Amino acid sequence: MIKEKLYVIKSRSDDNFYFSGDRAIPNWSDNLISLFGSYEVAKEIAEDNNGQPVTFVEEPKKVVLTEEQAEIVERAHGDTWPAKYITDNTDDEYYSERILMEAFVNGYTVAKEKKYNVKVPHTKDVWYYKSVDGNLRTICPADKKLRGTFTEAEIEQYGLQDCEKEEVTDNDQ
Incomplete structure (x- = not known):
């Protein structure tokens, strides 16, 4: 995978790239794309020509993995x-x-x-929690942080699938 990025200048007004000499950019030839190895240089020229520098080859999007999958990928890097x-440590799919x-x-x-x-x-306002020893207990707290x-x-492990559940947001924690 190429570590260096290349930049091209994109027009701010018409979503076109500067491909040819129809734009007044010095030293640009018809039907050529000028690539810049430096973001700063591309930005300077773009600002002078009402454009913006963009990465020429878009970086691939990162994959979202579970913790277990991430562990497999991490171990693969050291293998x-x-x-x-990876093949040996994934399911058959x-x-x-x-x-x-x-x-x-x-x-x-x-x-x-x-x-x-x-x-x-x-119950009106009684919630489950896990005790230190891993047992299931109940509590009736006024503060959501204590639930x-x-x-x-874990819901499946404790057999709580049929119970009402409320998603915890970052604000609740």
Whole structure:
């Protein structure tokens, strides 16, 4: 993967790139695209010609992975045969393997797992929480921050799928 970026100047008024001599840019030939290896140089010329510098080849979008998938990709970076490592450590679905290969090459971000407060059924304001020893307990707090938070996997583990749940936002935590 090329680490260096190239820039071209794009018109601010008509969404066109400066391809030919129909624009008054010094030293530009017809039917040629001038590429700039420096963002600063492209920006300076663009400002003088009512344009804006843009990355010539768009960077690929990073893949969004779960924590488990990200771990596979990280370990693949340290492996002698990364593609084989990814293949050996994914399920049999082509799609899963392809996503991890894309993440290996283009980079990735880890999806933030949603968390929920889970309400005890048939109560007014009683919520579940996990005790330090991992047991399920109930609480009736006025403050939302005191309620227990659960991932989807934990909700399933504790058998709380049929309970009312409320997504926890960053403001609630």
